[in-house]
Amino acid sequence: MTPADPSPPQAALETALRAALGPQPGGPVGIAVSGGGDSMALMVLMAEWAARHGIALAAVSVNHGLRPESRAEIAAAAALAARLGLAHDTLHWQGARARGNLMDAARQARRSLIAAWAQERGVQAVALGHTLEDQAETLLMRIARGSGVDGLAGMAPARRWGGITWLRPLLTTRREALREVLRGCGADWAEDPTNADPRFARARTRRAMAQLGLDPARLARSAGQMAQARDALSQAALDAGGGILRMQAGDALLDRAGLEALPQELRERLVAQLLCALSGQPYRPRLQALRRALAAPTRATLHGCLLTWQPRTLRIAREWKAVAGLCTPVDALWDGRWRLHPPPGTPATGHSIRALGRAIDRLPVAAAPTLPQSSLMASPAVWRGTELVAAPLADPGSRWRASCRQGPLDLLRGALSH
Template sequence: MTTRPDPPGAVVASFFETFETELREGFGLAVSGGGDSMALLHLMTREAQARGIPCRAATVDHGLRPEARAEAMRVASACMELGVPHEILHWTGWDRRGNLQDAARHARQRLLGNWAACHGLGTVALGHTLDDQAETVLMRLARGSGVDGLSGMAQARREGGFTWLRPLLGLRRDALRDWLQERGIAWDEDPSNADPRFQRVRARDALAQLEPVGIDAQGLAETAERMAMAREALDHLAGDLSARALRLAGGAVRIDAVALREAPEETRLRLVSAALRWIGGAAYRPRLDSLRRALDQAAAGQWRSLSGVLLGERAGQLWLCREPARVGPDVAPDALWDGRWRLETAPREAGLRLGALGTAGLAHCPDWRDTGLPRPALLASPALWRGETLLAAPIAGCGNDSGARIVAEFPYPALPH
């Protein structure tokens, strides 16, 4: 006998029970106006209001279609009827080069993150469904992804200082549209969802063709769930290696080279990939062949650049540090620099800037060798400047007492510095 799926309302109620800690102080909803996100808006709002939990919504207008503004306004109207505060966020940064969908996805996350931060929200809910999960697994399978890629999208993900939740990940797209239709709730269809120029659309079409041989959305979603379990086990092994072989030092990472080489290759590569992403801010792991080549060259005593990070082995330690040439632009002293650094005490004096120490700044830090950090790590470390005058270099240990900290936590335990 076929088991009848739980109705959307019951699934969302159960989700609130599971993620009570993340949701109870209030959360954001990313609502595009499509069927999935409109279901997210109505389901999550009803449950939140029943529990006395505040929420607010935002719609990103990418400015790519003339209809987008009207669609965003329809979301605003729906939110007003529900009593949910709503804002429209505008994306104006695309230079019309590169992968449009990838650029749009990164822009959405950045805009939603800024919006959530402005309203003191630590959690944002997204409207991805089981069908989205299946399409993601199929696309990653086509790219030859390993365990991490095939684990698909997580129901909860911590990134950029926020928790991103996917309450509808276990629900089918058609079930959500049926739920909306039963209640007379309208939604908009984005024509790009039927444009075969986009890989996700082609994956959706391919999935329909694969169903006769037993490859369907439910099966691929279950594969993702199993791969997520395997990923958890592999992360545990990487965490164990990190706890006995890795230290964080001044924004850099150093790993005992002998312990690293003795570990299974998957564990070794997983730990180094985590360090690369933590330092360089890349969204994904580097390609396997590039990572292997970089580690081989580092072991041979060369500094190798990969994903905006320099790798080099010195005195039995593999060092990973930010590549000086790849650091972000200078910012105001109270702003986030290079995607991860903040000053502990940001001076209010006008005309100051936070940027890289660089060779000019390092020349004013005669005792930099006492830090024990490689020179490239210090060149890429934060420094406070007034014009061309160095005021502070917290990692290099010179200047005034404007300590610096990294806002992103390292994903694994580490030895004390």
């Protein structure tokens, strides 16, 4: 085997990465590795890809503290990374006693920890080890939940969230082919016992697939066809939205008559995609929750946003409670879309950006903003400790300026990426 003649798993990975990152990827790329066979093989394949293209790689593992074996598995991942000449970091989750859906909490924590790690390291994209079988299992699990087109489209090969791109370059590769990659280079791997534990939905789905003789490749192909249908519907919804959407200081305003004239599928899809674009959340809300919000007589909260029906418009704005805890330096992007600009000569030291919130009551009575109070409470303000320095959107007389990077076209493009 020569570098010009890659193995099928290697060729599939390179095709997926080229589609997601372009022919000349810029910046370092990360690999999330658990010690299991899929992610260990991913690291081997990514190392070969990086050597071909001169790309810097870094590996990261998250110890959730849920299983005593995790420490040894991560140590094995670190050892393989060292053998491949890759930097490796281990992150720790402290929420192992979280209430509710523990596995979902662990997934969310893992994603947030890795996103913070990537931003700190300057990593632009992180690769995950999901396989063709994972895609097939996801499709069946979502069928069981009654998912619509978007859910049945399965996992996307690339998705933006948390300021980075999450890559799944192995979605067309079988698990056994990845085990062969590891055997070929003499690398070992761990088997996660939860993969065979019937208490977990994915393990039950995996067993049902085997019992029914379902072909994972055909199921994954169905997910791909649903993804094409989803993309066509999303584009149709956004084409319709271009004629009925306008922005007001970061809020999205949809013409009510135009929105209600759309077919239900396009109407719901457009609103869901705008909710994702405004909130920065990677996945659209559950369909029933969305329908309840749209059926509310006056207002509803969903996905970190406030939907308000007005006589001629549907206003979609950020919900104050969703941004109340956000705090950034004044020279940073706040809530993923706002920048504040100080008056000339004003030092930034000691200032931060937080939501205006209930401090709206401190503003001069003479101020007459055009935005609803709920939108103003969720708007960015300049603080020095507990002192409110400026609220550019709520106080027209403020010398500070606020600019939102999302105009109508930007918002629609952002919506299409979700």
